Amino acid sequence: MQVVIGTVLALTLYEVVRKEWLRVLLLIALVLPMMLPPSIVGVLWRFLLTPSNGAINHALLNMGLIEQHIEWFNAGMSLWSIIIADGWNWTALPFLIVYSGRVALPPAVYEAARVDGASSWLVLRRLTLPMLKEVIAIAFIIRFMDAFKFVDLVYIMTSGGPAQTSELPAYIAFQRGIREFEVGEAAAYAIVIFAFSAILITLFLKYLKKVLKAQGIA
Incomplete structure (x- = not known):
């Protein structure tokens, strides 16, 4: 999930945002969560997802997306709360890897595609993604290996509960x-x-x- 979201964000930032200062600002903002230790992220998201007075539930209620508080740490949602926190913390890593790979692609290939009248979707599907295949694979391997040493967020946010549903x-x-x-x-x-x-x-x-x-x- 993080690799997919990171790839979408990287390509969107490079292809859509044209102003250099805005691109740099967004790049910094997207990378900042990765700078926080997982222990701090766990405490932060446990506070944000508190069912009774957490900021996430309040925001969803104010936007009319939910009618009552979501119990983020019950048996059905505890693992999803960890997924949300970890996604916020580490999506920046595959994002950075894919963005760096996109920056390194040769511009001449895209100029030739534009001359031939290729659409943006065709360029993405036939040029960008195939050329970034190895870079995306590296991002996937790194996050895949990290997933097998996943302890800190579970310990801080749910302690494996309730009833061992998030172990x-x-x-x-x-x-x-x-x-x-x-x-x-x-x-x-x-x-x-x-x-x-x-x-x-x-x-x-x-x-x-x-x-x-x-x-x-x-």
Whole structure:
């Protein structure tokens, strides 16, 4: 989700915003959340999502989007509250990677497309996205690896609750090893998480190498 949103924001910022000062200002604003430690982000979003007097519920009520307060930390919404907080915190990383890749693309290719009368949608679909495929893949791999060491926001915002509905594998390993001193069980969790992530990353890298080889890059 973060890679998709980051890619959309990066391409929108580069293609739509033409004034350099505004582009720089928006770039700084979009990157700022990434500068905050996850612990601070967890405390901030736990305050913002407080059901009774949180700013998010008040804003949604004032805009008429909801009729009553949303219980962000109940069994059905607790994991979504963590997703929202983490998305706000780390979407800037794939955004920066994709934006840097878009800036580095050769302008001559786009000039030739404009001369040939290609539409903006055709240029995006046939030029921009294929040329950014490797960059987007790198952004995905980085965020994918980070997802397997996800503990801080869960611990601060929900502590895995209610009724363990927001527990994630790394958080369970943390609970067993650090809080319950079940070191053997925690180590087993860690080994399974490592093996699973290593297999998925290896398969993804092989696919990426195959794509690069087909394009004559690798």
